[in-house]
Structures are given as C-alpha cells and as structure tokens.
Amino acid sequence: MRNTLPSASSAYPAGSERKVGLSALHTATQGAVFAVIDFLVAWGCWEATLAILHAVGSTPPSRAYVLVWIALWLALRAYQGSYPGLGRSPQTELRLHTVSTFYTILAQLAVTFAVHALDKSRLGIGLLWLLILLFGLPARALTRSFLIRFGWFGRPVSIIGAGKTGAATVRHLLAQPQYGLNPTAVYDDNEDLVGAALHGVPIVGTIQDAVERPQAVHAIISIPGARADVQRVLVNSIYEQYPVTWVTPDLPGVPNQALLPHSIGVNAALEIRNNLRSVRSRFIKRTIDLFAAFVGGVLISPILLLIALAITLDSPGPIVYRARRLGRGGREFACLKFRTMHRDADAKLQALLRVHPELREEFEATHKLRVDPRVTRVGTWLRRTSLDELPQLLNVLRGEMSLVGPRPIVEAETSKYGSIFGEYCRVMPGMTGYWQVNGRSDTTYEERVAMDNFYITNWSPWLDLVILMQTVHVVFKGRGAY
Template identity: 45%
Template sequence: MLKTRQQAWGWPKLRLGYAWMMSLGFLAGDVVSLGLAVTLSVWGRWIFDGQYYPSLYLAWLPLLVFFPLAYAIVGLYPGVGMSPVDELRWLSLMTTLVYTVLGSVIFLVREGETYSRLVFLIAWVLSLLMIPIGRGMLRHFASGQAWWGQPVIILGAGKTGELVLRTLLHNPGLGLKPVVLLDDDPAKQGEVLEGVVIRGGVAQAPQLAQKLKISYAIVAMPGVDPRRLVQILENYGHCFEHLLVIPDLFGLASLWVESKDLAGLLSLEVRQQLLLPLPRFTKACIDFCLSVVIGLACFPLLLIIAALIYLDCPGPIFYTQARLGRNGKTFYAVKFRSMLPDADQILAAYLERFPEYQQEWEQDHKLKQDPRLTRVGWWLRRTSLDELPQLWNVLRGEMSLVGPRPIVTDEIPKYEEKYALYTRVKPGITGLWQVSGRNNISYEERVNLDAYYVRNWSVWLDFYILLRTIWVVLMADGAY
C-alpha cells in the first residue's frame, strides 16, 4: 500500500511544522554563529597583538541579544517561505545595522577603556559569513525532519498545483510542507500526487484549516475564471494567516517584484536590473576585486596544481575552448587541463565500444565515467578546481564570477528562445546550475536556471550563489 507523505510525517496525529521549533533552531544557530565570530575576532586580535585582553569585552556580551531581536523584526524567525536571497539580504542589512549602532555606542561611552576597532570590523565580516552558513547547515541537516516546516494546503491539483507541489518537496528549506491537495474536479479526488492525497474540493479548506490548525494555503489555479478566483479568495482567505496566490505569469522575474495600486487596480512592477547602469557597474567592481583577492590567495594552490598536472601526464597545463559570451561574442575560456592529450580519439573509441553511453553523451555532453580524464584531472573535476584559471577571463572582462554556464555554439538550439536571455550577461565561473545539483539535473533544468538568473539578477543573488558554491565545492555535490 502506498505510504503517503502525511503518514510518513505522522500526520494528522502529529501536527506538522511547529514554528517555534524552527525559530528556536534558527535562534540557537544564529547565537552560536555570532558567538563564534566574536570569539575568533577577539582572541585573534589578542594572539597577534596582545594589547587587548579578551576579558575586556565580556561586559558587552549581553548586547548580542540585539541581533536576534533585529532578525525577528524582519521576519527571520522562523522565516517560512522566505527566499534564500531575501534571507541573505536581510541578514546582511540587519547585521550591519546592529554592528554599526553597537560600535557607535561602545566607542562613545567607553569611559577610559580602550577597544580595538579592528575587532569590531573582523567580527562584522565573520558574522556576515558565518550566520548564513550556519543557517544553511541547519536547513541541510534538519529540513527532512518531521518537525521542520509549516503544513500548507494547495488549492488546485492541475499542472500548476503539481508544479507547486514538486517545487516545495524539492526545496524543503523553504519550510512549507504540502500535506493536502484540494481540487473541484471529481475525477482527481482520491488520487495521490508525490505522496500527497487530493482529499476533495476546495470547499473543504476552512474545515481542514480549523481542524488541523493549518495557517498556510497556496492557490494554484491560474487558469480559473477571474470571478471564481476572487470568490475563492474572499470565501477562504480569512481561514489562513498566509494565503499565497500563484499568478498566470510564468517566465517573469520573481525576485524584486513589487505590487502597486493603480487606483484600485493591482499591478506588479518588474524591475529589469540588467538595464540599470549602477547595478551592472557594481557587479563589474565586485568581479574585479574578488578575482584579484581570490587569485592572490590561491596563487600557491595554482602552482601546486600546475606541477601535479605536469608530473601526472605529458602535455600542456592549461586548456582553452571557444565559448559564447555576452552579446554572442566568442571568447576562449581557460581551464586546467584535466584530460589526456588524445581525448577526442579516446572518446570516439569508448562510445563505439559502449554504445549505451552514446545517449548520455548526446544529451549532456558529459559522462559520469569519462575515460578521457587523467588521475589529477578526475580530482580537479570533483573539486571544480579546474575552473580556477577562469579568473583570468573575469579580469579580461569576458566572464563574471557568477553567471550562466558558458556554452558552445552547438548548444544554442537547446536554449531555443532563452538564448537571447543568455546573451544579455557574461557567463560565470559559477552559477545557479552549479549550486542546484550540477550534473545531476537535466539540460532543460540548466537552461531554466540560467533564464531564472538573468531575469532575477541582483548583487544579492550573486552573493547567495557564491556562498552556496563554497558548500557545493566542499561536498563535491553533483560533480564529475
């Protein structure tokens, strides 16, 4: 007998999604991350200088309570349904605000005591890094637990409802757990989609919301008559604290969209960040500065990798390949060589010997068991370190640190109408597809992720992807 997700999660015997448990988890993680950031900055300053004793700062530790208070004000506890990009933005802004206020107060009322400004600066930088990482780790390890998330009812079991259901199930970190589907089509009632039962018509929503104390509902019926949709919202909207409506606007940007009231008419303002000169200039400055910092920090590692490639297999250390950049212009992307010198002949012979892998190659132009890789090359691919020389392409203005995956001419037909979106930005060393499963996702999903990035581009999205890249590289998630 098919085991539904309600049964697997202990529903309805156990009410899902205790918001206070999520809040407590995030609160504990934030406190630990803040404490670690402050401890490292204080002790680090004392070890390298010895002028400022750590005990000097003990009196100010109670002030750390202002950080969780600031996070709570902007809805970061429990943060259910919040985009990770929005979460990163609010965490950064509120952390910076609290550090600024506390720093100003401490240095104004220090009464003869001397404090190190460098300690506050280092603590601020470490907090900006460690708090999002701590939250990401909590989601990674806790999002599969029964207590994680809030239960949600989905109104509508058509194609849009299925899309919403799969999206929530594949992104448990959002904290929305679909437990019931409702649809007025009698033929669908009783079916099980992705382990969730279609229990009846939408008229059951108030009863289920009251009985199970479900505070979230998603209306996923974009094709329904507008008058019927308004009726549903008016009849059932008061039953839920949070009612989300999926509009019939697929393909538009979903981040940074703002609702506007035009004399009683609902409108959505979609800002095209790519058309604004200041954000593009900011992105270019971040690319240049971070590329220089990363390049200098990794220079010893670059030399070690170059030596390993030279000793492992005869041939050039670097490999260049023509790729398509912004406005469709061709450039040569630089990588560490990870393949044998006669890679093309080896591939042809391999596919001839094992024709069952021909479809895999034609679909993604990649093989999980690639016979062309050298021993060092296999390790470089697993760690993504073969991409490091592309910092040179970033400094030359041909690539960005974050952007769509750089493609070759043969891949243009697979992008179809989305190729025009691809050419609006520079391709990136890392991007959404790299932090969303990499080679474990289909080519169509890669294209959609590239299109999503272009439509929703912002500096905050870039920072989120860069932080996610660190985790993905460490875990070698989807790399081959």
C-alpha cells in the same frame, strides 16, 4: 470551479481550530529555537572577541553594553520575520542576515562615537559583528538541517488546486524541505480527484472543504488560470479563514525573484525588476568580479603551480587548454582550463563514438561522457574537484567571463537554447552558476537551459553570493562532476 463559495465564519469549525492552534504553537516553538541559536552564536562570538582583545592587549567594552546590542540585533531579526523564517530562498536569508547585522553595527558605532568611546571599542565592535556575520547563517543552517531530519521543521500548508501549477508547487516544496512549507493536504473543485494524491500528498476535499474546514494556518492558491471574478471570490474566501495566504499569479515565465508589490489606488501592481539591465547592478557585479578574481588568484597561486607541475608529470602536452566558447553578445572567446585530456583526445573520441552508438547518443545529448577515455589520471581528479576551471580567473580579469553566470557553451549548443539564446548573449558566462550548484552533469540538458534562464532573469548580488557559497560545498562533495 464554482463562482460562489460558502461564506467563511469568523471562528474555525470544531476540530479544525485545535489543529490550527497546534500548528501556530509549533511554529512559535521553532521561532524560539532559532532565536536561542542566534543568541548563543552571538554570545559565543563575543567570547571569541574577548579572547582576541585580551591577546592583543585591547580594552573590551562591558558585557552589559554588548548584551544590549545583541538584544537589539535579535529584535531586528525578529522584526524581519526570521523566527523561524519559513518560505525564504537562500538569497533572501543571506540578504536579511547581512542587512540586520549591518544596521546594528552602524547603530552601535554611532552611539559609541557619540559618547566618545570609539577609540576603545572599534576593534571589539568590528570583530564581534564580523564573526556574527560569518557564523550566524551556518549555525541556522545546521539547526534547520537537524530539525528537518527529525521532522520538526516547518508548518503544514494546504494547496488549493490540483492542476499543473498545484502539482508543480507540491513537487517543489517536497524537494526543498529547507523552505519549511510542508504540503499536507490538497483541495480541488473536481470532486472526482478527492481520494487521489498529488506526488504523495492526499487530495482531501473540494475547495468548499478548504474554506469550511481549514486544516492549516497557511494556504497556497495555485489556480492561476481561473477567471478574474472566480479568482477574486476564491482568494477572499481563503483569506478569511487562513492567517497566511499565498497566491500563485497567472504570470508563467516571469522572473519570480525580482517581483515587488505596489499599490495603485485600490489595485495591486507587481514591479518586475530587470536587474542585469541596470548600469548600477552591472557595475557592482563587475567590481566584485575584478576584486575577487585578483585577490583569489594571488592567494591560490601556490595551488596553481602545484597543479601545473602535476599535469606536466602526468602526460605530455600543454598545461592550459583553450576551449572555444560563446560569451556575451554571442562572441567567441578562448575559455581557459587546465588540460585534463590526452593530446590525441579528439581522435580517441571519434573512434569511440563510431563503435559505441550509445555513447554517441550520450555525447550528443549532454556534450559529456560519464566514463571518458580521453581524460588523464590527473584530469579525472581535477574534473571531480572542478579545479580544472581555476585558470578562468584570467578570463574574469579580461572581462570575458564572470565569477557567476550561465555555463559557457559551444556553437553547436545554441540551437538547444532556442529563444532563450538571446537572454544568454546578454551576460557573461560564469566560472560557476546556478546549474553547477543544482545537479551539474546529473541534470538533463533542458533543465540546464531552464536554470541558466532562471539565473539571468532573476539575478541579484545576493543570488551570486549564495551560488559562490554553495559552489564550495558542491566541489567538496564532488556531486555531479565528471
């Protein structure tokens, strides 16, 4: 890369200004759509609240009063940048939605208490914001999916750098359209690459072209290996021309969900939070585990009894299978599952692997078989729906597992984790996890290990909540389960 770049003018070159202006207008229009959706959801929740209040004979607050608080909630969402809310992870979306709703209900309760109307209004207030909390995000997700389907969601993004990091950036953004960052052009200092493509996105020019003729309002600089002086010139030049500029730092392998920017004088600093080493965070996670496992176990106890009866009628053998797995600290424990295999499963497996080397290769690579003769009829259904793992609620109550965590592994798999095995031993394995909601058995073993490591190093309560919600969706689809 050259050490100097052309000085950026304060105005966009002819042609570029119109494209950038249209992009900004398109983003603003999307923001208006999401604001309208939020308002309609909030008002629909209020109408539902009214119906409930009338049914129980409770006096509701006036519509005008409620409208003021809905407007305040919308203003807070706008302040958070939620209209349209591009470039956000699901856990960030969940956190901001929860925080804005929580702040609004606190403010409303405080004002209601101050005017001595709490007794009349608290049921209505609680119902309204509970419904908004439950239905707000699903409504946004449906709207986003609709806009994505018709190519109306997101904004064009220019990628600066066509190297390994730039390619990874393009690949990720194309695979995750819900982020709303749509790579439409790539620039690189190697002129020989101009005219080629990066995962289907054209390399349209050099970095000089990116500065002189910007084609978007958003640029992502993905050249982390550049020298500091070159990086500084590049960032300043791009920053002058693009209203939104992201920079990929030269920090490979560092947790990317736990970074917080700080200033030390005129210098920037990044705080890297290790959430799972925090006593407070571990306490929160364990409290959620105990509460959810106990309440969930009580609620689904009839389902557990029906599954136990089906297993007994389907094939002889115990109802629950105790699989030896490694947990926190590398200690072995009995991971409970509903039995899904015949009693002579191990003998059947060895006989099958002896005569089918291709199946042996599959089993050694993934410790699973897509077509497994050991599995019973009921077991096939239990595995497809992941209901075979429900007895692990007892493991959670015992403190051997968590609701969310890396997948439990056997001793033979430790070598495949390499240096990451130490990270695995820091936490309890989970009933569900990042791997289970991102492909499950359809992924390679290396991808599974990388996903487990991502979860451990980027953990937050919001990530756990997102994984739990996504687990329900994945279980109903049966994707990647066998």
